[in-house]
Amino acid sequence: MKQALVLISAILIFVIPSASFAGDCGDVNSTGLVDLLDITYLINYLYKGGPEPDCETVYGGVFCGDVNNNRLLDLLDITYIINYLYKDGPIPQCGCGILIDIDGNEYKTMVIGEQCWGKENLKATHYRNGDPVPNVTDGEEWAGLFTGAYCDYINDPANVATYGRLYNWFAVIDSRNIAPNGWHVPTDAEWQTLVDYLGGDAVAGGKLKEAGTMHWNSPNTGATNESGFTAFPGGYRGFDGDYGNMGNFGYFWSSTESYDGYVWYRYLYYLHSRAGHTSNASERDGLSIRCVRD
DSSP: OHHHHHHHHHHHHHOOOOOOOOSSTTOTTOSSSOSHHHHHHHHHHHHSOOOOOSSOOBTTTBOTTOTTOSSOOSHHHHHHHHHHHHSOOOOOOOBTBOEEOTTOOEEOEEEETTEEEESSOOOOOBOTTSOBOOBOOOHHHHHTOOSOOEEOGGGOGGGHHHHOOEEOHHHHHOTTOSSOTTEEOOOHHHHHHHHHHTTOHHHHHHHHBOSSSSSSOTTOTTOOOTTSOOBOOEEEEOTTSOEEEETTEEEEEEEEEEETTEEEEEEEETTOOOOEEEEEEETTOBBBOOOEEO
16 A cells, blocks of 8 residues: 555656546546546545545445545545546546437436436437437427427527426337437336435435525425435426426436326425325326436
8 A cells, every 4th residue: 555655646746737527526626627636635535634525425425536436435546547637547437437328418427326327317319229309399299299209498409408308208118219328217116216215205305406596496495415316497398288397396207107198207396305206297298307227
């Protein structure tokens, strides 16, 4: 161990910091960059009683300094960052690595319990094989669909960066797969596993919602985002083609049909901490998608 620290110290003395990867993973001092200062910060934390990494943690206590994604924070993470910055090594891979959809959109990920979840709502406009998912803006056309489609809330692309896109359930179950390779739309049972891990239906919603009222309407009851899931209130598009409830609700598809024409889904609400669980979403509704790893 002492020899390894001597080697690291030598590297820190003689190597000038280079351009670095901006992002949460590896940015242990929360400056918006991964650089030499993050290496020294980790050394101070691990071996000199310094402060914990000053950045968002994964539920269960795995720090964003876990750049090699082994769910530990140790010497290997220091050498990983050194290799990344100065030896063309791989980029930091906290959580479950980076999720990339068919359109090239990149999503942060997180480990919650034994599951790996995407940290953002899906934005893909193509199925996994490259076929386009139709963007249906007209309300009457949307209401008559029995095939996959997506839309942006109130047909405004400016909403996509934060809230992702809304998809009908026909897109969810299409054999061409709306989720990226290695990922899928969660079943109702997989949603329940997440909710149970976070303490059950009555409290899990608060742990899933983004804290504060930047996106959620006040009072955003119980929101702590303790899980790191950072759920947004992206609203919905109804089976009649109308939009509603952005700011009040976040609605998320499962892949589980409840009865003919209707589907189980999850919802979060600005006025309570529950993780709602309902079986009456129409297949023609437009809801958000969060992916879970296979």
